[in-house]
Amino acid sequence: DSGVTQTPKHLITATGQRVTLRCSPRSGDLSVYWYQQSLDQGLQFLIQYYNGEERAKGNILERFSAQQFPDLHSELNLSSLELGDSALYFCASSVEGPPGTGELFFGEGSRLTVL
């Protein structure tokens, strides 16, 4: 158990719909990262938050947005869903700064299926 909690684990929805994925980082971790992994593909970095502020953006579509709340949990919002958005969405958290080791702790992922 990494200590990172993601909900829901599975989600099936239709094209054009909107969904929200939720992530609770490990206790004490200020950084949250979101990744997308399509079937048998690598990890695509979407976005990173640190202590409530957006820190880095990767290949995140304009239809996607995210935020990190004061209690440090984060939500990834996916709207106007397309078939190609079907993927496993990972949240990960990390300790930063000394004595942080740089390790990313991953949640179990939210599997999104768009029909």
Next chain:
Amino acid sequence: AQTVTQSQPEMSVQEAETVTLSCTYDTSENNYYLFWYKQPPSRQMILVIRQEAYKQQNATENRFSVNFQKAAKSFSLKISDSQLGDTAMYFCALVFRDNYGQNFVFGPGTRLSVLP
């Protein structure tokens, strides 16, 4: 730009044999970490081993060890006495800090199959 390359998309090994997965990277940073993550069929991402760039000694975790060649920017993973449970996708990752904080760069992954 920081990059991580894994030149072997797929590999297979017989149970109990030894296999080495390759990873090369490019970075202008002096201080960084390197990681190997494992993703079994369950899709959970699991840290296998980490290496601090300032340490010359190669990291070892039980049957897993690395060959870290800093000058060559190479970071290979050796799995000894391969087990069926080692079947997974393996990702090499580079971690460094810049003015904005910590950055992670993942390679494309190597799919390893351990054959009975």
